[in-house]
Amino acid sequence: xxxxxxxxxxxxxxxxxxxxxxxxxxxxxxxxxxxxxxxxxxxxxxxxxxxxxxxxxxxxxxxxxxxxxxxxxxxxxxxxxxxxxxxxxxxxxxxxxxxxxxxxxxxxxxxxxxxxxxxxxxxxxxxxxxxxxxxxxxxxxxxxxxxxxxxxxxxxxxxxxxxxxxxxxxxxxxxxxxxxxxxxxxxxxxxxxxxxxxxxxxxxxxxxxxxxxxxxxxxxxxxxxxxxxxxxxxxxxxxxxxxxxxxxxxxxxxxxxxxxxxxxxxxxxxxxxxxxxxxxxxxxxxxxxxxxxxxxxxxxxxxxxxxxxxxxxxxxxxxxxxxxxxxxxxxxxxxxxxxxxxxxxxxxxxxxxxxxxxxxxxxxxxxxxxxxxxxxxxxxxxxxxxxxxxxxxxxxxxxxxxxxxxxxxxxxxxxxxxxxxxxxxxxxxxxxxxxxxxxxxxxxxxxxxxxx
Numbered sequence: 377x378x379x380x381x382x383x384x385x386x387x388x389x390x391x392x393x394x395x396x397x398x399x400x401x402x403x404x405x406x407x408x409x410x411x412x413x414x415x416x417x418x419x420x421x422x423x424x425x426x427x428x429x430x431x432x433x434x435x436x437x438x439x440x441x442x443x444x445x446x447x448x449x450x451x452x453x454x455x456x457x458x459x460x461x462x463x464x465x466x467x468x469x470x471x472x473x474x475x476x477x478x479x480x481x482x483x484x485x486x487x488x489x490x491x492x493x494x495x496x497x498x499x500x501x502x503x504x505x506x507x508x509x510x511x512x513x514x515x516x517x518x519x520x521x522x523x524x525x526x527x528x529x530x531x532x533x534x535x536x537x538x539x540x541x542x543x544x545x546x547x548x549x550x551x552x553x554x555x556x557x558x559x560x561x562x563x564x565x566x567x568x569x570x571x572x573x574x575x576x577x578x579x580x581x582x583x584x585x586x587x588x589x590x591x592x593x594x595x596x597x598x599x600x601x602x603x604x605x606x607x608x609x610x611x612x613x614x615x616x617x618x619x620x621x622x623x624x625x626x627x628x629x630x631x632x633x634x635x636x637x638x639x640x641x642x643x644x645x646x647x648x649x650x651x652x653x654x655x656x657x658x659x660x661x662x663x664x665x666x667x668x669x670x671x672x673x674x675x676x677x678x679x680x681x682x683x684x685x686x687x688x689x690x691x692x693x694x695x696x697x698x699x700x701x702x703x704x705x706x707x708x709x710x711x712x713x714x715x716x717x718x719x720x721x722x723x724x725x726x727x728x729x730x731x732x733x734x735x736x737x738x739x740x741x742x743x744x745x746x747x748x749x750x751x752x753x754x755x756x757x758x759x760x761x762x763x764x765x766x767x768x769x770x771x772x773x774x775x776x777x778x779x780x781x782x783x784x785x786x787x788x789x790x791x792x793x794x795x796x797x798x799x800x801x802x803x804x805x806x807x808x809x810x811x812x813x814x815x816x817x818x819x820x821x822x823x824x825x826x827x828x
Contacts, residue, residue, distance in 0.1 A: 423805045423812040424455050429474070429821040449491040450803060451475060451498055451517030455812060455823065456489045457800070458500065473500060475517070484508070487537040487665045491517055492544045499528065499538045499547045501665070510535040512549045512565065529565040536579070537665045541566060541586055548586035564589055564606075571606050578621065579659065581668070583628025590622040590631050601633040601644070613644065621658040623668060625676030632679045634658050634670055643670065643681055643692070650695055657682040657689075657706075673709045680707045680716050691718055691730070698733055711756070719765070755801055757808035761785060762828060764802045764811065769795070781813055783828065791828060 449456050457474040473480035473489060475498065487501035498517045503510050509531035529535060532551030541548050546567035554560030556578055564572045566586040577599070580591035587606040592599055599619040600612045605628070613619070616635040623632045632645040640652035659666035670681045678694035688700040691707050693716055698704075702725075707718035715732040722728065728735045755764045762785050769778045778795040781802050785791075793799070793813070800814040812825045 423450070423803065423810050423825050424823070426825045427823050429457075429814060429823050449489055449498075450495060451491045452495045453478070453516075453518035455803060456491065456498060456517075457814060458486045458489055470505065471502075473498070473515075475515075480515075490537070490539055492540045494544060497540070497545070499540070501535045501537055501549065504531070507531070509533065510551065512538045512547060514547050528568070530570075532563075533560065536582070539584075542584060546586070548582060550580050550582055550589060552580075559594065562589070562591060572604065574602070574604060576602070578619075579666075581622055581624050583624050584626045585628070588624060588628025590624045590633070592619045592622060592633070601631065601635075603628075603631045613647065620656070621668070621670050623670045623672060623679065625672040626674065627676055630672065630676055632670060632672065634681070641683075643679065645679055650692070651683075651697075653683040653685055655684040657684070667706065669706055671709070673714045674712060675714070678714045680709065682706065691716060696733075698730065699735060701728070708756075717763075755804070757804040758806055759808050761808045762804065762811075764804075766799055766801065767792075781811070783811060785828065791826075793824070793826060 453475045458471060459474050460469065460471045470482040470484065471486040472482045473486060482505070483502040484505045485501075485503040489498055489500045491498050496517045497514060499512060499514045501510060501512050510533065511531055512528040512535055514526045514528045528538070528547045529549055529551055533553050534556055535551040536549050538547045538549040540546065548564075548566050550562055550564045550572075552560035552562050559575065559577050562572060562574050562576055562580055563570050564582065564586060572589060574589075574591065574593075576591035576593045578592045580589050582589055588603065590601065590603050593602050593612070595612075595615045598615040598617050600615055601619045601622050602610065602612045603624070604610045611631075613633070613635075616637050618636040620634040620636060620641070622634075624630065630646055632643060634656045635642055635644050635649075638652075640654065641656040642652040643650045643656060657669045659669060670679060672679050680691060680693045682689055682704055683692050683697070684690075685700075687702065689702075689704045690700045691698040691704055693707070694714065699720075701720040702723050703721045705719045707716035709716050710731075717729065717731045720728045720730055720735070757763070762783050764781055764783045767780055767782050778797065779799045780795045781793045781799055783791045783802075793815075796815040796817040798816040802811045802813040804811050809828055810825055811828060812823060814821060814823050816822075
């Protein structure tokens with residue numbers, strides 16, 4: 377293994393965040409071939425063993441299109457991947473789930489998979505290659521999906537990425553008939569039950585129990601943000617020039633949204649308008665399953681978002697602006713906290729990790745347009761002792777040729793994997809002593825398990 381001392385963790389209260397991911401470090405050669413863990417079953421499940429997932433068929437240069445696996449979650453049947461088989465001139469692009477050693481049905485698109493807390497059920501959204509319609513699938517988490525997989529919603533023109541309700545059994549999602557950009561009719565599905573029938577635009581959001589929805593609705597030449605409950609309560613904001621994005625706290629009692637008026641954009645929380653900026657970052661309105669950029673903390677006490685003025689961007693948490701940088705990337709709330717962690721790039725293209733408003737320089741990055749920080753969100757271990765980021769060697773090009781994973785622990789040590797043509801998001805074992813990820817190199821897609 378390879379570690380570098382980076383920054384004293386005594387300087388920070390909670391630093392499960394990578395502060396020096398780009399520190400020079402010899403790649404690790406120590407890979408646990410057994411995938412075993414000393415963790416107690418009460419702490420979390422062990423990772424499945426390292427193995428080759430797929431050997432790519434040899435062919436002439438430019439004619440082969442590899443599989444790309446997005447690491448998902450741990451289920452009773454092992455690791456769960458959403459896999460993309462990239463298109464060629466004669467074969468259409470298809471995506472499917474891999475649960476353990478079982479390969480699922482191919483679709484045009486699949487969302488990142490979710491697993492219930494017990495690890496026994498798996499769900500994801502999919503697009504049918506025959507008619508282009510979207511739906512939600514529920515299957516067993518042990519990989520024996522097949523005939524036991526169930527459609528959990530009717531066919532829509534779009535569905536949200538599903539999640540499990542607090543009962544750990546019912547799958548929650550919202551579907552749309554029509555265009556997200558120009559107007560659609562939405563309905564919420566909780567288990568086998570459907571509620572709501574409302575018109576809106578953009579991507580609606582749901583409370584944790586699926587009993588409250590927030591969405592954007594056109595109103596004359598403007599738009600309103602609407603919060604609606606399964607019991608029939610409906611509350612709409614005043615009309616703004618436009619409403620670009622909405623968010624609900626986990627309980628569904630609080631609503632926040634990004635509004636535009638007079639050439640400026642701002643966030644409104646429970647009817648209270650915040651400072652106005654040139655821009656407030658929001659996902660593309662027609663996106664499939666982009667993560668939210670406006671979000672509440674786990675306790676619903678505050679919101680975070682990215683705002684910009686000119687060529688400077690900064691994170692706003694609870695109405696307080698952070699330090700302005702050349703570029704900042706989506707913040708994440710630390711578990712059980714109203715503090716956030718995020719990556720930022722300064723004018724010298726130095727990478728910083730910011731936690732609770734305090735910045736730590738991590739090193740020099742290449743081209744400021746490198747995509748990995750946007751494509752791959754940081755991954756926290758369950759015990760909040762480690763955090764991982766996907767890094768790349770994007771030097772003077774938007775498209776990197778090598779990617780790897782860097783991890784930092786609370787002791788301030790950085791661990792880095794070998795470099796590959798492509799890597800997935802990692803998954804930690806329950807006690808964070810091991811990390812698993814998929815990688816593609818030398819015409820093989822492999823699943824690696826590394827000791828931390």
